[in-house]
Amino acid sequence: MAANTYSKTPVTPAQIDVLKERMSLLADRNPSWNIARADWRRLWPYFAAQKITYLYDDELWENFIPTDFKETGKAEELLDAYMILDEDNEIQLKLFQFKFSDEWKGGISTKELYAFVDRMNRVFLKTDLQDEQTLTAYREIQQALDARRTGRRRQLRVRVQCYFVTNGQSLSQSDAPKLDQLRDTYAHDRQSHGFTFETYSSQDFHHLCVHGRIPVQEETIDLNNDMGERSFMHQNIGENPNGMPIQVMVGFVNVNQLIRLVDRYSNNELFEKNVRFFLGSGKEVNRSIIATVTSQQSSWFGFMNNGVSIVADKAELLPPSSGGRMKLRITNMQIINGCQTVNALYHAKYDPDLKDLFQGNSNVLVRVYQVDPDNSAFLNALIIATNSQNAIRPEDLLATDPRQTKAQELFSNYGIFYQRKEGETPPSGSQMVSFSKEQAALAWLAVFKGYTSRLRNSSSKREIFRDGGEYDEIFGPFVPDEGETSVTPVQRALELAASCLIFQMVSQKVDATGASRRERGPLRKATYFLSSGIAIMEKQTLETLIQKHSSVEPGSNIREQMKRDCQRLVDARFDQMVRYFTDALHVYLKDNGGTEDAALKNSRFAEEFSKSVEHAEFFRDLV
Secondary structure, rough: OOOOOOOOOOOOOHHHHHHHHHHHHHHHOOOHHHHOOOOHHHHHHHHHHHHHHHOHHHHHHHEEEEEHHHHHHOOOOOOOOEEEEEOOOOEEEEEEEOOOOOOOOOOOOOOHHHHHHHHHHHOOOOOOOOOOOOOOHHHHHHHHHHHHHHHHHHHHHEEEEEEEEHHHHHOOOOHHHHHHHHHHHOHHHHHHHEEEEEEOHHHHHHHHHOOOOEEEEEEEEEEEOOOOOHHHHHEEOOOOOOOOOOEEEEEEEHHHHHHHHHHHOOOOHOOOOOOOOOOOOOOHHHHHHHHHHHOOOHHHOOOOOOOOOEEOOOEEEEEEOOOOOOEEEEEEEEEEEEEHHHHHHHHHHHOOOOOOOOOOOOOOEEEEEEEOOOOHHHHHHHHHHHOOOOOOOOOHHHHOHHHHHHHHHHHOOEEEEOOOOOOOOOOOOOEEEEHHHHHHHHHHHHHHHHHHOHOOOHHHHHHHOOOHHHHHHHHHOOOOOOOOOOOOOHHHHHHHHHHHHHHHHHHHHHHHHOOOHHHHHHHHHHHHHHHHHHHHOHHHHHHHHHHHOOOOOOOOHHHHHHHHHHHHHHHHHHHHHHHHHHHHHHHHHHHHOHHHHHHOOOHHHHHHHHHHHHHHHHHHOOO
16 A cells, blocks of 8 residues: 555645645646646646656656546546556556545545455456446456557566545544455455555645655564674664764564565555666566575575665664564665565565465565654765665756756746746746746757657656766756857757747647547657657757847747747648658558557657658758
8 A cells, every 4th residue: 555644634724735736837837738727626636646656747648548437428437547557577557546525625435445446356357347348448448458468568467556546534543454454355466466556645645745755654673683682783873963874773684574564565655765666577686586585595595685775764673572583663664775675575475486485584684774854965875875876766866956956047037937846836826838857858859859759768768867968968058068158058948948838839739639539549649759840840940049039138028939939830830740740650550560659669660750751851942
């Protein structure tokens, strides 16, 4: 469960205001969605789904499919929306039920939760009701899954994940026994098939907005104490002015202690501060872990593995139990290093082909750091030191980069709200153009660099925000190195603004091509392609308007002129670009086969599309 916290404390007016501000900002960034910034009921599902999945705006809009009868007219029974996400080693089917109260009251009913989870389990895991009478939404999802599982991907496991979401209160402590009973009911399906269910309340989303994660409950783990005080290390530093942790404990724990925690927190809540989530049992390092703990040398594991690092707001050593183990009570824990280890152990224990080989006699070295929650400097340094990559999203770590603060300052001169970090909101009552640094970077790569297929891949997108390389190319002009004058900060700001405006305008036109996503067909996934194609056809015009606007005093009047200029470009080329794209896709699929989605992620198709546009422009110039 994601929201394992129990509370009957209602969300406060101030917390509601924070959630409303975040929903309004989502609407402001995406005018093509045609959702009013104060339409909380319509925004709530998109906002909630994004917080749960961490998808970018364009990925969210593309993948989040409403099925609620009131919105779509589909027979859906308990299901309000779904998402199908492709991962390297599995396909994730995310199923949502939303509850929204205009008064922000009410809460989670365990009876309604059971009805939803049981129905989703029977339909999508047990494949009940797969006949002619299957409801419209269920049949649509099954067809969408079949379309994803083609070729070698047919062998991939479909992991079913259910989300019960309310803007009311969380579960109360008195609900804990019922929730544990419900968890036990689906324990086998969770361990064998990855079937999970989670609940989220308005308090949980406030935690996600303000703190970036939902607090993990107080937990207790047992440290081995076979040799008394020599079994573990305890350094009690105490409060100190040097920014060090308050205390550190190092010792061995049985692997089943960590497996229990993974089983309890099934949606990666333990790993929100980790570099990356579980990469799958097929990765070499994880195959090695699994091979060791299921072999005759399983007792060697603790001496061969690098161990697990945990940070916590509070850690308390309790007296040894009669079994000789020292108990460690941990508050708000996070595993910052060792995600692959503990998930591989879980896989070794519960995989049907391995569980008979798993002996459970292995230990693993655990390091626990009690760190003051306000001591972010040490915490971030520890995360980076214990991992080879950045521990939070690369784009989040760059929010305080001087290039980002300079960009925000420049955009504000044009009446543009540039969101450089999560949680920022525009001035109250502002009607500014809004976009985030992520939207700006991706749109610029499409418009000025011709990137298309790569921007359809989530992992490739995030690589862009690794400091260096493409990130430097995009944002370097805002704080240029000495002697670098090829592009001024103002010119780059206007390039980013023009890119976002073109992307937003293309998105609006795509949405206007059909009343439903099905009617829009592959165009709904083609915004980067269409934006790139328009930029190729209007390269000279685009360069001229950037040069013109960069030579005058900044102001909101320049922003409005930019909007009109970009709108003329999009209006002039959109229909033509749709024809080029549709024809190129038809030819590619005819020659190469496969699905539309696979084609749009294929670099070869991207090259063929760009060439077709460039050839058309070449012959136009000849004429």
